Amino acid sequence: MKLFTYHGSSASYRVRIALEWKAIPREDVFVDIREGAHLEEDYLRLNPNARVPYLVDGEVRAGQALAILEYLEEAYPERPLLPADAAGRARVRELALLVVADIQPLQNMGPVRYLGDPLGLTAADVGRWYLHWVSRGLAALESMLAGHPSTGRFCHGDTPTLADVCLVPQLVNWTRKGGGSLDAWPTLDRIFAACQQIEAFERADPLRQPDAPKR
Known part of the structure; x- marks a missing residue:
């Protein structure tokens, strides 16, 4: 492979x-x-x-x-990264798609560069664009997860699912490149911390990849 x-x-x-x-x-x-x-x-x-x-x-x-x-x-x-039941799979896919279809496309390198050239937005304008759309999506995720009976240690239950797999890179992007704090979204913050304790998530981290810039 x-x-x-x-x-x-x-x-x-x-x-x-x-x-x-x-x-x-x-x-x-x-x-x-x-x-x-x-x-x-x-x-x-x-x-x-x-x-x-x-x-x-x-x-x-x-x-x-x-x-x-x-x-x-x-x-x-x-x-497995999907639950055994149809309702659980639907919920996990909904959470995953909120990240990959609603949040990420608005912050991708290509569209963000296009905002500056040729559209002429300043770096400050582009930064506001990023903060607006990503924080809006993260707020929606927080509302969907907080207090839901199927939310456990992770997005759905007590083992990682595709929802966590999709969420963590988004939160790494936010905390390292964008808004910084997750204080406004305590459920996301808690799930993020739980995922970071798992070796598979740690090994996949961008900073641990051979092509990452040496610090």
């Missing part, structure tokens, strides 16, 4: 967490999207969508993090 990845990509981070959680061996192929490696001819032949992550598993080819996560769940069912 090969995973085409970039340390700073939240989508790649999600897939790394799942692979670590399921203890699936892989070879990482690093694609430096900030230097334009995703636009090089060889990579475009493999993945015309020019995004990371991208998974190659034998004859299987898959892009889009959530599609990869669903594939891993079906092809490698050990240590």
Whole structure:
């Protein structure tokens, strides 16, 4: 199995967490999207969508993090990341999609760069854009999780699910690059702390990847 990845990509981070959680061996192929490696001819032949992550598993080819996560769940069912019941799976997918479909697209590198050039927004304007949309999404997540009977140590119950796999990279992005504090969302803060105690989440951290800048 090969995973085409970039340390700073939240989508790649999600897939790394799942692979670590399921203890699936892989070879990482690093694609430096900030230097334009995703636009090089060889990579475009493999993945015309020019995004990371991208998974190659034998004859299987898959892009889009959530599609990869669903594939891993079906092809490698050990240590599942989806609940056994239909209602639980629906809730976990709803929480995961709130992050990957509602929050992340509005903060991705491509759209954010486009706000500055060619649209001409200042860095301060772009910062306000980021804070508005991400905090709005995190507030919605907090409301959906706080006090819900299915919320446990993690987003759904007492073991990690795809919801946690999708949430943690978003919160890492927020705490390290954006708003900083999670004080306004105590349930998210508590779940984040619980996930950070798990070795699979720790090993997948962007700062621990071989292509991360050396500090």
